[in-house]
Amino acid sequence: MMNEALxxxxxxxxxxxxxxxxxxxxxxxxxxxxxRVAVYRGQMLSRIEYQKLRKSTRSLISLNSFLSTSINRxxxxxxxxxxxxxxxxxxSISVIFEIEADSAVVRLVNGENQRPFAQxxxxxxxxxxxxxxxxxxxxxxxxxxxxxxxxxxAPIPIIRMIFCSDHMITISSxxxxx
Numbered sequence: 459m460m461n462e463a464l465x466x467x468x469x470x471x472x473x474x475x476x477x478x479x480x481x482x483x484x485x486x487x488x489x490x491x492x493x494r495v496a497v498y499r500g501q502m503l504s505r506i507e508y509q510k511l512r513k514s515t516r517s518l519i520s521l522n523s524f525l526s527t528s529i530n531r532x533x534x535x536x537x538x539x540x541x542x543x544x545x546x547x548x549x550s551i552s553v554i555f556e557i558e559a560d561s562a563v564v565r566l567v568n569g570e571n572q573r574p575f576a577q578x579x580x581x582x583x584x585x586x587x588x589x590x591x592x593x594x595x596x597x598x599x600x601x602x603x604x605x606x607x608x609x610x611x612a613p614i615p616i617i618r619m620i621f622c623s624d625h626m627i628t629i630s631s632x633x634x635x636x
Contacts, residue, residue, distance in 0.1 A: 555619060
């Protein structure tokens, strides 16, 4: 219910979940990663969403939810193949997000981190997924989209992104980051 409220931007319902959202944020701060990680997420996108992302290459994008990822690329690939088997459609496309995240980059000058991400597999029901959870509203720089390994008869697009700091966001409002 909370994920749906975030996804459809229902302010009233999101407000009702404010204590849960705050608790998750504080848990991410407590257990935040302290090293650079590469994480992956397999996901189905509508072709319209995919085309919007292609046009947004080299831009900053923000998500209106928490983002669940895995340290294990095979988990993301398995998820993509399950999606393809269950709900393949001509109007949708399976992708793998490849995300580079470094806690040192998002740390503020005083050492605090306002955009935490944490390895949560020890707390997760699906611990074998090696899950890393990103804070609500993460901001990424979309570096590139390329055709990765193929499944069945079509290559799976890989969407490469970097987790951004407030500093990078401020700089990008004044100039193009390359």
